[in-house]
Amino acid sequence: MTDPVPNPPTADAGVSAPPAALVRSPLSDGEWHRLHPLTPLLRGGLALLVVLGIVVANMRDRLISIFVPAFAPDVPIDEWEEYEAAGDPIGWVLANNLVLIALLVTVGVLAVIIGAFYLSWRFHTFRITEDDVEVRSGILSRTQRRAPLDRVQGVNLTRPAVARLLGAAKLEIVGAGADANVKLEYLSTGNAETIRADILRLASGQRLAEQRAAAAAAGGARIAVADTVARGLTGLIEGDDADAAEPESVVRIPAGRLIGSQFASWGTVVILAGATALAIALSQGVFWVLFAYFPALLGFGAYWVRTIVRSLRYSIAPTRDGVRVTFGLLTTVSEILPPGRIHAVEITQSILWRGFGWWTVRINRMTGRSASDTTTDQFTTVLPVGTLADVERVLGLILPSVAEEERAAIVRDGVLGGSSAGGYVTTPRRARIVRPLSWRRNGLAITGDLLMLRRGLIWRMLAVLPLARLQSVALHQGPVSRALRVASLRAHTVSGPVLTAVAGIDRDDVIAAFERVAELAVSAAASDRSHRWAETTDAAEPVLSSPSPEQARFAVPGTSVPLPPPVGATELPPGAVPPPPYVPPRADDTAGEGR
Amino acid sequence: MTTSPDHPSPTPLPPTTDAAESGTIDATLDAGTYDRIREPRGAGRLALEQGVWHQISRKYLAVQLISNGFVLAIIVAVMLVLLLVADQRWALIPGIILIVLTLAGMAILPRQVRSIGYQLREDDLVFRRGILWQRMVAVPYGRMQLVDITHGPLDRGFGIAQLKFVTAAAATGVVIPGLTQQAAEALRDHLMSVAESRRTGL
Numbered sequence A: 001m002t003d004p005v006p007n008p009p010t011a012d013a014g015v016s017a018p019p020a021a022l023v024r025s026p027l028s029d030g031e032w033h034r035l036h037p038l039t040p041l042l043r044g045g046l047a048l049l050v051v052l053g054i055v056v057a058n059m060r061d062r063l064i065s066i067f068v069p070a071f072a073p074d075v076p077i078d079e080w081e082e083y084e085a086a087g088d089p090i091g092w093v094l095a096n097n098l099v100l101i102a103l104l105v106t107v108g109v110l111a112v113i114i115g116a117f118y119l120s121w122r123f124h125t126f127r128i129t130e131d132d133v134e135v136r137s138g139i140l141s142r143t144q145r146r147a148p149l150d151r152v153q154g155v156n157l158t159r160p161a162v163a164r165l166l167g168a169a170k171l172e173i174v175g176a177g178a179d180a181n182v183k184l185e186y187l188s189t190g191n192a193e194t195i196r197a198d199i200l201r202l203a204s205g206q207r208l209a210e211q212r213a214a215a216a217a218a219g220g221a222r223i224a225v226a227d228t229v230a231r232g233l234t235g236l237i238e239g240d241d242a243d244a245a246e247p248e249s250v251v252r253i254p255a256g257r258l259i260g261s262q263f264a265s266w267g268t269v270v271i272l273a274g275a276t277a278l279a280i281a282l283s284q285g286v287f288w289v290l291f292a293y294f295p296a297l298l299g300f301g302a303y304w305v306r307t308i309v310r311s312l313r314y315s316i317a318p319t320r321d322g323v324r325v326t327f328g329l330l331t332t333v334s335e336i337l338p339p340g341r342i343h344a345v346e347i348t349q350s351i352l353w354r355g356f357g358w359w360t361v362r363i364n365r366m367t368g369r370s371a372s373d374t375t376t377d378q379f380t381t382v383l384p385v386g387t388l389a390d391v392e393r394v395l396g397l398i399l400p401s402v403a404e405e406e407r408a409a410i411v412r413d414g415v416l417g418g419s420s421a422g423g424y425v426t427t428p429r430r431a432r433i434v435r436p437l438s439w440r441r442n443g444l445a446i447t448g449d450l451l452m453l454r455r456g457l458i459w460r461m462l463a464v465l466p467l468a469r470l471q472s473v474a475l476h477q478g479p480v481s482r483a484l485r486v487a488s489l490r491a492h493t494v495s496g497p498v499l500t501a502v503a504g505i506d507r508d509d510v511i512a513a514f515e516r517v518a519e520l521a522v523s524a525a526a527s528d529r530s531h532r533w534a535e536t537t538d539a540a541e542p543v544l545s546s547p548s549p550e551q552a553r554f555a556v557p558g559t560s561v562p563l564p565p566p567v568g569a570t571e572l573p574p575g576a577v578p579p580p581p582y583v584p585p586r587a588d589d590t591a592g593e594g595r
Numbered sequence B: 001m002t003t004s005p006d007h008p009s010p011t012p013l014p015p016t017t018d019a020a021e022s023g024t025i026d027a028t029l030d031a032g033t034y035d036r037i038r039e040p041r042g043a044g045r046l047a048l049e050q051g052v053w054h055q056i057s058r059k060y061l062a063v064q065l066i067s068n069g070f071v072l073a074i075i076v077a078v079m080l081v082l083l084l085v086a087d088q089r090w091a092l093i094p095g096i097i098l099i100v101l102t103l104a105g106m107a108i109l110p111r112q113v114r115s116i117g118y119q120l121r122e123d124d125l126v127f128r129r130g131i132l133w134q135r136m137v138a139v140p141y142g143r144m145q146l147v148d149i150t151h152g153p154l155d156r157g158f159g160i161a162q163l164k165f166v167t168a169a170a171a172t173g174v175v176i177p178g179l180t181q182q183a184a185e186a187l188r189d190h191l192m193s194v195a196e197s198r199r200t201g202l
Helices: A039-058 A060-067 A077-085 A089-095 A099-123 A161-165 A189-203 A206-216 A220-238 A255-263 A266-283 A288-311 A351-356 A388-398 A404-416 A479-483 A507-527 A530-539 A549-554 A586-593 B015-029 B059-085 B089-114 B153-158 B181-197
Strands: A125-128 A132-137 A143-148 A154-159 A168-174 A182-188 A315-319 A322-327 A332-337 A342-348 A359-365 A381-386 A443-447 A450-455 A461-466 A472-477 A486-492 A501-506 B117-120 B124-129 B134-140 B146-150 B160-166 B174-180
Touching: A039 A060, A039 A099, A039 A161, A039 A182, A089 A099, A099 A132, A125 A189, A132 A182, A154 A161, A154 A189, A161 A168, A168 A189, A182 A189, A255 A266, A255 A288, A255 A351, A255 A381, A266 A288, A315 A388, A322 A381, A342 A388, A359 A388, A381 A388, A388 A404, A404 A443, A404 A450, A404 A461, A443 A501, A443 A507, A450 A486, A450 A501, A472 A507, A479 A486, A486 A507, A501 A507, A507 B124, A507 B134, B015 B181, B059 B089, B059 B153, B059 B160, B059 B174, B124 B174, B146 B181, B153 B160, B160 B181, B174 B181
Parallel strands: none
Antiparallel strands: A125 A132, A132 A143, A154 A168, A154 A332, A168 A182, A315 A322, A322 A332, A342 A359, A342 A461, A359 A381, A443 A450, A450 A461, A472 A486, A472 B134, A486 A501, B117 B124, B124 B134, B146 B160, B160 B174
């Protein structure tokens, strides 16, 4: 197991093991570990077995005739010879007495393949240190990928059907950027769960918070004692493995509703239209249509069924380290989204769902996958189908900073509302030509640290953007809008399914909103602490004179040397010259950030 | 390392440093640029109440005219070759359409380049461009992921460069063309330093 002594904060931060108090898995102790021994089988070995199976199936007759001559096909022997002469490789081998060589070659090739799989497994190692997760792989060309834990955008655990049977799971640590994910495939399911919990706990900044508390206490011995006590207390409160306990889902989607929602979707309309067209064509005797479109229809149908199967068994639940979304019937995916990783939320209702009162909630987030990866769609849907009450509960999970009454207001004014109630600035009457149906509803509102964009009368949607995550904001105006004195506002976030634009807002209002959003985006981001979410609970405690986590982290415990004030804290009246004794040089500032 | 900003308080830098800095940087940024931003005339146009727009170098117009002229010459050449050598009369139709479009583009260029401007505000950069289709973007400095400076062969000959401000959102699209070499470098250094002190997470 890990060493029981927690690492002193002054130790080399680059490769030090995570403090024992924070990790539960023996695999996350800062040492290199290998993946699950069945990994080669799951990653490529199955393909090998399939190939072998095909070979065996094709040679069935021959194998039977060799091993069980009684069942051999009733063919005269000279016909066999003819068959063999016609280019059958096995026949050729037998005819030329090369059986031994052929066997040796086969065994050799098999040995090389198995050896390669084995070596690639042996060389594929990972480790989880205090600050990073690192993966090394490759035999001839080595790859090493290290991802800083505080940049983790989410951790997802995928269990494909076959791997599930063998008790294995894929762990994917989502990073920010294209193709930035670190994959640990495969691990045993139990290990994967605990490693995920460890990674999130390390990323949460709980360690920093604890160190800050420790630094406040005087003396090294007391730290150790406090640490043990804290650990014991944590164990008491949370149970030995708090994260292993399955959190209760806040939303229950009956399977009937999931299937029904899929029936009432555009996919169904397309399938029905296609099937009708096909039937008409066939009744008219146009048979070529069958060959041209039937396969496409079949493929679409398969996709449609897969969509249902994938969203079955959906659950969403709060955990200590973020929202946990689970779905899938055969391949289960369970993803934990830490707080502050959600860049935009969209609540929409397709027109086909209107009668049922169903809504769907999608988010923009960093997926960290390469552009060629097409399996991202499900990771952006946090609520596939739900009632308004479900939507409200899901909002409470993914936007934890929003108070309950505010959430109700979002639903009342934003999702359902159609007027300027709730602080919405809507399209002026003179510009209703831009949005002939929805002009009363089409609008935007800024409340607290959220920007809300409301659109559509028939196809209702509401985009909610946390301003702390907003990247930039733009105004666009074409000649027609100018004549009508309106303009459109577009909020820029990381890419995703959410539409973050609203058009046809009064020119003065939209400029005011632009200025306000630009200002709030800065202040909200500056006061946002969610990237180290576990720290926030301790941030209120006046434990140290300097509240900067970086400084607390590098401070030596027990020594209460006052640290130089951070640059931002040296507040000077406008026009004043900075005092001579301490002028923070910018170069040091940069080095302290360590990027 | 972590994304923690060095400054725990949301208080921005003392304005004195900014003022002192921008005092020196302004001269570099505004050397050889246009001095009046070209905006739409309609009363419904988008305009900010305050702030001074920095503009781009006058040389950018020359660079654009020359490169557009090249394109025009190539179109004319291809059309003439098809028409006279290969005797393909249909070449006249796409040829003339392309020539008219390129000439129209060149005709509005002088107005267009005057409409490009940027403001360095206390916490964000505002970029604007376009007259008929106006676009205005505000990007907080802290959202900067990187700054790109590029110059093509023609740009180098005229001593200008293009600066691109990249955030985590692809749609941000702040690309300031036609800065003088010195202005581009000064602006980059300024953006780097202000972004460092306002660094936030994603």
